[in-house]
Amino acid sequence: MKKIIAILLLVVMSITMMVGCSAKETEKSDNELTKVVISEFRHLGWLPVYVAYQNGYFQKEGLAPEFALYKDGPIAFQGMHGGDSQFCLLSQEPVLKAEEEGLDSSIIYTVLDTRLYGFVGSKDVKSVKDLKGQAIFAGMPGSAPYSFVSAILKEGGLDPQKDVTFVNLDYSASMTALSQGQIKASYINVDNRTEIKNMDVNILVDTSSPTDAAKYLKTDVFTGEIITTTSKFAAENPETVQGFVNAVHKGTKWINEHNSEEVAKLVAPLFQGMEEDVLAIKIEIIKDAFTKTGYISEESQAAVDNFAIKNGVINTPIPYNKIIDMQFVNAIK
Template identity: 50%
Template sequence: MMKKRISILLAAVLMFSALFAGCGNTTNQNSTPSGSSSSTGELQKVVVTEFRGVSWTPMYLAYQLGYYEEEGLDVQLLRIDDGPNCFKSMHTGDSQFCILSQEVSLKAQEQNQRSTVIATMLDTRYYSFVSTSDIEKVEDLKGKTVFASTPGSAPYTFCVAILEEAGLEIGKDVTLVNLNKGAVVAALQKNEIQAAFINADNYKEADEVEGIRYLVDTRRPEDAARYLKSDSFPAEVILCTEAYKNENPEIVQAFVNATCKGLDWLQNHTSQEAAEVLAELFPGMATEDLADKIEIMRGAFSKNGYVSEEGQNAVVDFSKRSGIITSDLSYEDTVDMSFVEKAIENGYAQAN
């Protein structure tokens, strides 16, 4: 099993300027550095802003297995605390690619901060909203404290939509708090919060606690139908700015080729094998626990990174229903699957 040198850049100080202000037209950002592999034989450096989670397992596999190097790329991971800041960092020029749940980029797109989805890691979304045992339904959370993740993030939007559908007003009927996601299950156990967003990062811990109740769980078909409105919901994606895609199509193609190899590798190996490859990217987590988390997500991983028009429309419709955007953003304006299609044609991933 081939493992590459880990080169993770930790972001200690984040830029807290407004996410969308002053970024109306992104042009000439992240242009190709000199010394690209095509001209000198050296690896082309690219940076990916990311916030480390099992949903992006295929990309991490491509990184650890040396697939980006095979495609002429020296990929560096810039780890940031959450999706919105990953996206911001890409648009301020700190990276060429970012991982993200689409709600943030769709809102930015509506405000002319243009990005392009170049691949998805998941074909659907596994999100859950859980509570302490005394809460039997969402309406019972009136007067309670809830963890909904970082304001502006996709989990936050998901939780707010659930609460508002139940007739609860944020700040009046429900108090939202932000916690380190590693502390969420413990906070539920101590009754410091009465409900919380969880996903594959803490499903296992939650399931080991007696009395935690799943109020909403999109792994259940009925909840996916109610809240996502579609079997296909490719919201966890890799993006680059529209300008970077247009100016550097060869680099984008190389990045997608390698990522598709990671997706394909996962289709043909066990979760335990994947966890062994990724263990050093998840320090402090036992390999067996990482394998369990990957296995939980097994049914959601995309086989080839392709975003269908139907799936993208479901993500856009959810964002409209949640009040994130107001317009119908078209498939052509938000997604470019030409790179995935070429990777499939070249045999790097399975066909649809």
């Protein structure tokens, strides 16, 4: 694990700190607030956090949030464990892997109740089997997209370590690489349908489809996109963690009570370069998957464990109470 951490930290290109001042005024002055830093790579899946930020919910809980932006989830996660932040927004796979190797974390909230991932191929790729010997993109090793694409390849009868070449790209560059023939297939988030609608590509897998969700995730409820902190921080700062969870849950409720256009208008300042109407379309695609409660059940966690084991992320199931900490969700006010 030490080697993995070292490698991940070496590939960090930059970290951008965004000073935490909400779009709305709060009742407390800055010197009364507790600073919290959130490691992340910006993505619509974590909208409850961004809504909480824009609506001033963190400040109302006595917190002053800042974001630390990284190029991928595993790197953001290592930034948290390196002391750069107190909370991290990412998928479960890096957290489970680290837990198995002795790096303790507490998963405190899920933002989505299913995983909305896709896999697309160029126009001549009709099935996964057509990818043998080809270059593909799937995020960085250890990430959830990498595990997801590995699962797809295995289901298609290919060996991820032998039959394809994984290309290192930024997520934003993968569609260009696909259209230019530099790669033959790419992981996408389901909301990226907006980017591929005019591209001549084949959608090989889309887990927003119940059929594909059942085939690749093996469950209807897959709480893989989460918020985590270190176990040490959760134990030593329960009031801060509770305030953070309270704020995020208020953001979750706001999303579920407003339409996609209203959500897009609120969070647009955090997604600079994206037109508000496009942002609204993307949000509409994923909106029904947002959690209502933030709760991770033992059953849904078992599904995530099984997925991680099958795809070589971990070797054995991690006990639910060792990594899932729902005390803060249960105490939401």
